[in-house]
Amino acid sequence: MTKITAKAHSNIALVKYWGKKDDGLRLPANSSVAIALDEAYTLTTVDFDESYKEDEVQLLGQGFEDDEVEKVKKHLDSVRKLASIQTKAKVVSQNNFPKSAGMASSASGFAALSMAAANAAGLQLSEREMSVLARNGSGSASRSIPGGVSVWHTADDDLSSYAEQIPYPPEWDIKVLLVMAEDTSAKKVSTTEAMAMAATSPYYQGAVLEAEKNILSLREAMVSGDWKAFGKVIEDECYRLHSVCMTQTPNILYWRGVTIEVFQAMYRLRDQGVEAFFTVDAGPHVHIVCQGKDIEAVKQSLKSVGGIKTVIECGIGEGAKLVSDHLF
């Protein structure tokens, strides 16, 4: 069969996904909104061929853990089932950023894998069907299929829970700075395992309702072009996610000292009139959302913060697509 390579961008959630209403189908407890990041992506090449006796799975540069290999193989099984084939595959993947450290490598990874594997198996899926397939591998991957600014809908059945792009004011010239903490070591607990315990937080039910309200406020801010209201939701959502993490059993603290130092640098910057906002996924790294005109001021403000390994400047990334440069 044909060898296919796909490229998918990572995404940062503005309204967060944390908790499922159905673990098997990965149906999220609430809808979420994310921005795809143009400078953080995964490339994945898939080849189904009778010459492979077993699935071969490889992550260039970083290597996969055994449980990650199993997740990839399980996802290949879903694709084989859809395509009614039994052929084994070779999969080679490459990230241009550290994996498993709250940088959504699972999002770009499963989006790229879904697109490459489905096409290599001869399937012709719509964007919506591709988003559903990616969601079954990793929830946040559903949002890396449409790219741009997207909403991932919560729903009660498999085919109704997918992500699609939503409009945003282009004049904002949205930029996201990935502020990578020096500590990029892998997370001890996977997001799947950690999220499975979300409902043990006494604040969980309220937090899910709050997320739905925040989606409405965020969309309202984008329609009316209210940047400050947009930023308020982003930071409320950061604190909402981490309050659930910190109060679930066992407690999870993703932040490091540098994470809070960056928050404080943004508060100081706002006192000087620069409206830049922070958010954090399941790891210590901070994502700063700002406007293009303010990017130099934000970078300057980070110079006084210790413990930052690197800062990656991103614009809004496009949806997952096929590319012609294969990894093997």
Ligand code: PMV
């Ligand atoms: O689908 P996963 O396992 O990548 O979970 C993502 C969870 C968060 O990144 C913390 C929040 C989100 O909405 O992306």
